[in-house]
Amino acid sequence: MTDEAPPPLLTEDDLRHITRWAVLCAARALPVFEAAVPGDTRPREAIAAAVAFAEGGPRTAVLRKAAWGAQAATRAVDDPAAKAAARAAIAAAGAPYTHPIETPHQINHVLGPAAYAIQALSIGTADEAAATETELRQLIALASTEIRGIVGKLPGRKPSKGAFHALLYRLDTALRR
Known part of the structure; x- marks a missing residue:
């Protein structure tokens, strides 16, 4: 009998797979932030680091x-969609x-970048519910087999x-199918 530790979860x-998906999600939302705060590169730098x-x-x-x-960039903007986009970038840099x-x-932590990106891309649209559904489907489609296995x-x-928690739950259940 050995006292070997079990492999890490x-x-x-x-x-790296989690971070790749986080980057894909955050990059989709980044233009929302950059349109609201031109010249603020902090979310872009977070995504680049990821x-x-x-x-x-x-x-x-x-x-x-x-x-x-x-994170500091989120405090520099009042627009909820731009805040969500910056949060997606934070989550991408935190994914590792x-x-x-x-x-x-x-x-x-796995699902957060996608949920923030969905918010960024749907808040303030003419039909938020439809935009949320579209983004949800697209980000689920971007999830690799590895992401599904990790989830x-x-x-x-x-x-x-x-x-936000409803988005996390919907992403979680969809990725387990």
Whole structure:
């Protein structure tokens, strides 16, 4: 009998897959922020830092600094859609730090970039409900087989109140199919 530790729930490759999907989601929403705050590059820098990790780079202070910069950018804008776009960028830069532990909260880190991007791309549109459905379908379609497998390893979300949490729940259930 050995005392070997079980393998981690999420591997570094898993974190790179999570980050790739987070980048795809956040990049879709980025123009919403940039239209509201031209010249503020902090969310773009956060996404670029996430891309560097997704492409094989190490987790460094650059990622954290970029995420904090995007967080500051959310305070620089009053537009809810632009705030959501900046939050998608924050979540993309934070994706490499998703904890490899089996708790219900961790799924939020995997799904958060998509949920924020959906909000960014649907808030304030002529038909928010239709825009939300369209974006939800598109971001689910962008989820790789690996993302679906990672979601399946983590405890699922339970339904909860609020539009953002409803998006997380819908993303979670859709990716488990």
